[in-house]
Amino acid sequence: MEAHINNIDEKGFGEILGLREEIGEIQVAIADFEVGKKLNVAIIAGLFSGKTTLINEIEKLNLNRATKFTFSEIVRDKKEIFLPEDTKRVVLLDNCHFLYVRKPGGFEIFYEFLDMVSSQNRIFVTTWNLYSWKYLNEAFDLGKYFPIQIIIPPFEKEDLKPFILGRYEEGEIIFDSGEELEKEPFMYITEYPIELSSLGRKIEIPILRINIHYLKKHLLNEKEEEEEKEKTAENRIFEKINLEAKGNPGVALRVWELGLDYPHIKPDNIGNFSYDIELEHEEAFVLSLILSYQGLKMSEIIEMIDSALRTDKVLFRLLNQELVSKSEDNSFRIRPEALRSVIAYLEKLRLVW
Numbered sequence: 001m002e003a004h005i006n007n008i009d010e011k012g013f014g015e016i017l018g019l020r021e022e023i024g025e026i027q028v029a030i031a032d033f034e035v036g037k038k039l040n041v042a043i044i045a046g047l048f049s050g051k052t053t054l055i056n057e058i059e060k061l062n063l064n065r066a067t068k069f070t071f072s073e074i075v076r077d078k079k080e081i082f083l084p085e086d087t088k089r090v091v092l093l094d095n096c097h098f099l100y101v102r103k104p105g106g107f108e109i110f111y112e113f114l115d116m117v118s119s120q121n122r123i124f125v126t127t128w129n130l131y132s133w134k135y136l137n138e139a140f141d142l143g144k145y146f147p148i149q150i151i152i153p154p155f156e157k158e159d160l161k162p163f164i165l166g167r168y169e170e171g172e173i174i175f176d177s178g179e180e181l182e183k184e185p186f187m188y189i190t191e192y193p194i195e196l197s198s199l200g201r202k203i204e205i206p207i208l209r210i211n212i213h214y215l216k217k218h219l220l221n222e223k224e225e226e227e228e229k230e231k232t233a234e235n236r237i238f239e240k241i242n243l244e245a246k247g248n249p250g251v252a253l254r255v256w257e258l259g260l261d262y263p264h265i266k267p268d269n270i271g272n273f274s275y276d277i278e279l280e281h282e283e284a285f286v287l288s289l290i291l292s293y294q295g296l297k298m299s300e301i302i303e304m305i306d307s308a309l310r311t312d313k314v315l316f317r318l319l320n321q322e323l324v325s326k327s328e329d330n331s332f333r334i335r336p337e338a339l340r341s342v343i344a345y346l347e348k349l350r351l352v353w
Contacts, residue, residue, distance in 0.1 A: 018159045019054055022150050026058055026125060029148050030065075030090055033123040040117055041125040042146035044133045046343075047294055048250020048336055049152050051127040055094050058125060068092035073331075074293075074300050075099055078112045083120070091124045097132035097293055103304050110136075117145055131292040131352045154247020161238050163249055164256050175234040176266035233267060240270040246340060254336035275341035277321065286314045287334075288351040290324060291342060295331035 022043075029039050045051040059068045067088040075081060075098055083091065100110040117124045126146065128136075136142045143149060155163070165173065237259070245252035259269035279287065282305065289304060290296050302311045315332060318324045323342055324332045334342055346352045 018156050019050065019057075019152065022054060022152065023057060023061070025148065025150060027061065030058075030062060030123060030125070033090070038121075038123055039148050040123060040146045041148045041150060042133065042143070043125070043127045043150045043152065044130055045127075045152035046130040046248070047291065047334055047339055048248055048254075049130075050249055051152055052094055054150075054152065055092055055125065055127050059092055062090055064088070066090040066092055068094065071095040071098040072329075073098060073297065074101060075109050078109055081109065081113055081116060083116075083122075087122070089122050091122050093124060093126045095129075095294070096126045097129040100132075100136065101300075101304065102135075102289060102292075103306075106304075107140075110140075114140075114142075114145055129292055129294050131288070134353060135292065155245070155249045155252065156247075157242050160242055160245075160249075160252055164238075164241075164253060172263055173260075174264045175237060176264050177233040236267040237265060237270055240267060240272075244270070244273060244337075244340075248336075248339065251336045251339055258337065271337070273337040273341070275321070275323065275338050275345075277323065277341060277345045279317065279321075279345075282310065283314045283317050284346065284349055284351055286311070287318060287323060287342060288346050290318075290332055291334055291346065291352060295327065295329075295333040297329075297331050301332075 026041055026043075029041050032039065043051045043054055055068070059066055065088050067083075067086075067090070069092065071080075071094065081099070096113070099113050100107050117126075124146075130151075133142065241252050241255050241259075244255050255270060255273070256265075258271060259265055261269065286301055286305065289301065293300075298311060298315065301315070302308050305311060305314075315324075318332070319326070322335060323338050325335050327333055343352070
């Protein structure tokens with residue numbers, strides 16, 4: 001468990017796109033604790049939905065009274081959850097879904113954790129994976145330990161564009177319509193008939209003409225037309241991203257990155273991701289574990305299904321269907337672009353709910 005003691009200068013009330021009300025509710029709980037009312041907080045969200053971003057913002061807003069700890073893998077030793085003596089009265093715990101192992105006898109650390117949050121004179125603000133929370137709440141009535149439950153809502157459509165474009169300078173990204181510009185020629189050749197009486201026939205003489213209609217309609221307004229085409233392409237791109245992401249900011253960013261040919265992007269490059277998933281039961285169960293923990297190492301999966309050979313086979317199948325990827329820390333994670341299909345498939349099997 002990694003600890004971070006807040007020593008940031010006092011700032012005004014922080015903002016995260018679309019999460020101002022959630023920040024306010026957590027800040028009220030912290031303020032109430034200072035006057036003797038303790039209500040622990042659980043921040044609950046699915047993958048890529050922003051719960052770590054939210055708790056980081058809470059850390060920034062609580063100068064000299066918050067200590068933050070992050071769990072980055074399944075906790076094995078109960079000493080990892082013991083709080084140092086210099087821990088502040090506001091304890092921020094990120095990734096609490098790593099406090100249990102989904103197997104018989106795998107909840108000792110979890111029980112120690114519940115005893116700690118209920119007995120200490122501190123307020124605990126925690127983050128949980130949505131599907132781990134639902135499982136633990138059903139099995140252990142987890143919600144009674146965290147009366148204030150902040151479920152991060154879907155990203156608002158109007159927040160999508162500033163969320164993505166805020167990573168770039170103004171005008172840095174070029175939005176291409178993907179269509180050839182239809183322009184009339186500025187000048188053209190036409191045939192002008194002349195009757196030659198001496199020859200008793202007509203001939204056609206090529207004459208160069210200037211397209212006055214083009215000058216009036218296009219040339220003087222070319223810049224405005226180009227800007228309108230770019231604006232239309234931009235709107236189409238973000239509409240497609242919004243439809244694909246379904247309010248998930250992490251998925252939206254991934255869809256954007258896959259379609260970006262820096263600095264150009266066009267609507268046709270925004271993919272429509274739909275996966276036809278076919279898995280055996282154990283493969284689907286492992287996929288549900290990866291979804292619920294957000295990321296698992298091979299050794300952790302082996303521990304939960306009790307077979308190294310089967311784990312290797314399962315992971316091969318999940319990688320082959322491009323449902324998961326292996327990250328730099330050697331953990332296996334759901335691909336953001338596959339998330340919607342994975343959730344729908346596992347809900348159909350009632351492996352998550």
